[in-house]
Amino acid sequence: MGLLSVLSLAHRWTAERVQPGDIVVDATAGNGVDTLFLSEAAGPRGMVYAFDIQQQALDNTQARLERAVREGKRLAPVRLLLQSHDTLPAALPAAEHGRLAAVLFNLGYLPAEGADPAVITQQSTTLTALEASLALLRPGGLLSIVLYPGHAGGGDEAAAVEQWAQQLDPQLAQAAIYRMLQKPLAPYWIGIEKRKQLQALPAEEII
Numbered sequence: 001m002g003l004l005s006v007l008s009l010a011h012r013w014t015a016e017r018v019q020p021g022d023i024v025v026d027a028t029a030g031n032g033v034d035t036l037f038l039s040e041a042a043g044p045r046g047m048v049y050a051f052d053i054q055q056q057a058l059d060n061t062q063a064r065l066e067r068a069v070r071e072g073k074r075l076a077p078v079r080l081l082l083q084s085h086d087t088l089p090a091a092l093p094a095a096e097h098g099r100l101a102a103v104l105f106n107l108g109y110l111p112a113e114g115a116d117p118a119v120i121t122q123q124s125t126t127l128t129a130l131e132a133s134l135a136l137l138r139p140g141g142l143l144s145i146v147l148y149p150g151h152a153g154g155g156d157e158a159a160a161v162e163q164w165a166q167q168l169d170p171q172l173a174q175a176a177i178y179r180m181l182q183k184p185l186a187p188y189w190i191g192i193e194k195r196k197q198l199q200a201l202p203a204e205e206i207i
Contacts, residue, residue: 013142014037017141020044022100023042023100024038024049026048027104030060032065033064033106039065039076044074044075044077045076046077051087051088054115056112058082065078086126086132088132088133096136098136099136102141104144107126107147107161109151126161127161138194142191142192143191144189145161146188150185150186175191178191
């Protein structure tokens with residue numbers, strides 16, 4: 001048995017944390033692979049929000065969901081949003097803030113026929129979206145990030161995201177990385193779990 005692919009690992013970690021009825025987010029809908037996965041995991045009582053700045057991505061995602069329904073799969077309702085993932089806090093109802101079970105990011109460009117490969121995720125909006133997503137997660141929730149350093153601009157974005165994750169307060173969140181060490185340009189994954197509770201400081205450290 002070989003090593004898990006980056007996407008398989010991301011889905012495995014997510015599946016361990018998402019339960020039927022949960023609220024989840026696909027921050028980069030793309031061709032709908034993550035959106036469908038989240039919709040199946042959350043089930044009919046759950047809710048999925050899927051973001052993308054390209055209408056083609058949302059159309060591809062909608063088509064994938066419709067095929068799954070025709071195949072008899074029971075899915076969560078999905079709200080497709082033609083907007084950047086850095087608008088996530090405003091797009092979600094205030095009552096759902098702090099209740100998300102998982103937010104998935106699959107960065108880079110849209111791998112679809114006719115799509116413009118120059119339209120890529122940008123580190124400025126990506127970092128803003130990651131900060132917002134971490135705040136919106138419930139305790140124990142997962143922030144899953146697939147990075148693509150092999151395309152133009154992807155290496156800089158990946159480095160910025162990795163630096164951001166490394167600097168997180170370990171009392172706020174725990175970060176892990178999964179990467180093929182002999183393939184520096186291959187996609188890799190960062191997983192961030194929001195802590196279930198902040199650890200109280202020892203009495204002698206409280207001033």
